[in-house]
Amino acid sequence: MNELWHTFSAAIAQLASGDPTLWGIVGVSFSVSASALVIALLPALSVGFVLAYFRFPGRWAVISLLNSLLAVPTVVVGLVLYMLLSRAGPLGDLNLLFTRPAMIIGQILLCFPLLVAMSLSAFQAADHRVLETAKTLGASPWQAFVTLLFEVRFALLAAVVTAFGRIIAEVGSAMMVGGNILHHTRNITTAIALETGKGEFVQGVALGIVLLTLALVLNVSLGWMQSHSRVLRHGT
Amino acid sequence: MKNLLLLVQGAAMATLLSVVSGVAIADSIRLATTTSTYNSGLLDHLLHSYSQNHDLEVQVIAVGTGKALRMAENGDVDLVMTHAPGAEAVFLKQGFGIEPRGVMYNDFILVGPESDPANVHSTHTVTEGLQRIAQFNSKFISRGDDSGTHKKELQLWQHLGASPAFSGYLESGRGMGHSLQMASELGAYTMTDRGTWLALKQKLDLKLVLESDPRLLNPYQVMLVNPTRHSHVKVDDARVFAQWLVHPEGQTAIANFRINGEALFVPSAESPDL
Secondary structure, eight states: OHHHHHHHHHHHHHHHTTOHHHHHHHHHHHHHHHHHHHHHHHHHHHHHHHHHHOOOTTHHHHHHHHHHHTTOOHHHHHHHHHHHHSTTSTTGGGOOTTSHHHHHHHHHHHHHHHHHHHHHHHHHHSOHHHHHHHHHTTOOHHHHHHHHHHHTHHHHHHHHHHHHHHHHTOOHHIIIIIOOOTTTTOOHHHHHHHHHHTTOHHHHHHHHHHHHHHHHHHHHHHHHHHHHHHHHHHHO | OHHHHHHHHHHHHHHHHHHHHHHHHSOEEEEEEEHHHHHTTHHHHHHHHHHHHOOOEEEEEEEOHHHHHHHHHTTSSSEEEEOOHHHHHHHHHTTSEEEEEEEEEEEEEEEEOTTOTTOGGGOSSHHHHHHHHHHTTOOEEEOOSSOHHHHHHHHHHHHTTSOOOSTTEEEOOSOHHHHHHHHHHHTOEEEEEHHHHHHHGGGOSOEEEEOOOGGGEEEEEEEEEOTTTOTTSOHHHHHHHHHHHHSHHHHHHHHHOEETTEEOOEEOOOSOOO
16 A cells, blocks of 8 residues: 555656656657547548438448447557558558557547447437528538537537547557657557556556546536536526 | 638648658667567667767667567568577578677576475576476466567477476466566566566566576577668668667667666677678
């Protein structure tokens, strides 16, 4: 117990000291996951929208496929991407293996199905009259889409927070296609795996604290916004 | 909302592109090496010395020897430093690597719980020691990851003429550091390179039970990826770093790497051909 407390307080001290290596690792995690999320967001929302509002042959198959992709382990995504990006693989000439863009691609693949699935259910839950009203008022399809996005914004925000949580916490793909190179592709999760291997639990705990704090802040603010919006609606 | 989304996407693409181009421009090479050189802290120490006088950035990917050689075969790295003479010979013979040079060595040792239930301490050769562990059916953590250490361990079992089929034999499938911690937690024996042991032993409930068998020598070799196989590898830059490793400057840095006053690796490069 004493040992545990000692590790924990040393971790806090390391975070507070502004250790550049430590915060650099945190920076890699954030820039990779944020980039992946931002790139995946609009395409994923569009796919979710199309699936929610259009009927076409194969729609059911697409939804099933996306739902199964939700369950794909991160190491499998990492393995497939590794084989594709390796010099010996079909995309080797892009020279992307062991770089941040490779990690970003892996995380896009991981968060895309999640964003589609959650936005799909958000769109399906939305009042269909919103879209019809917008169209009646002469909105272009794009304007109607944006109106709808605004209508279900809290559900979409929940999707974004969930997706971000999934990819910033994943280690399998980041380790395989990133290679855990210091100052380049070492992020929070791969650093924790490495440091525990070296018996250095302090840095692992410090990075874990960052991840936990992030999860807490994101979810608390999401909850606050949602309850806040309900108050507003009841008020009007 | 529309503009905001477009703006955000634009920013992301810009970030992505800058990252891509940044990686392409930076003068850097990739070294695949084993977890034993990395977990012990040797690589950090060497790269720190190296960066004092050189601009070339060496990006380290620490994996087991088997995987490191595989990365080199595929041309995903520029050079490798590994410790599995047999696998390295095959690698060179198949034309994947060139210019092998011995860099340093340390040795493997057997470590186990304080109580030493199989009394390995009383034996003098590693084969005897392993035999006792198997006879007593004590727990033994094998790396099980095709690393240099794992290859060596399998060789030793093979030499005993027995596959390690006793029920105490457990494969961790992880690096040396993790495997030592598992052995410590489970009260098991394991075979480790001396470097990782010295770096970690204060955090472990284990003791050294067998050492100094000539069979346990652990030589490290650096090899460049053959540019005729993979024209894109940065063979010139890789050679610069490999030469530094075997040059007196690099060799001194290796000799100076100590933990609690103990040297972890012994430099072994013969006169460097410059």
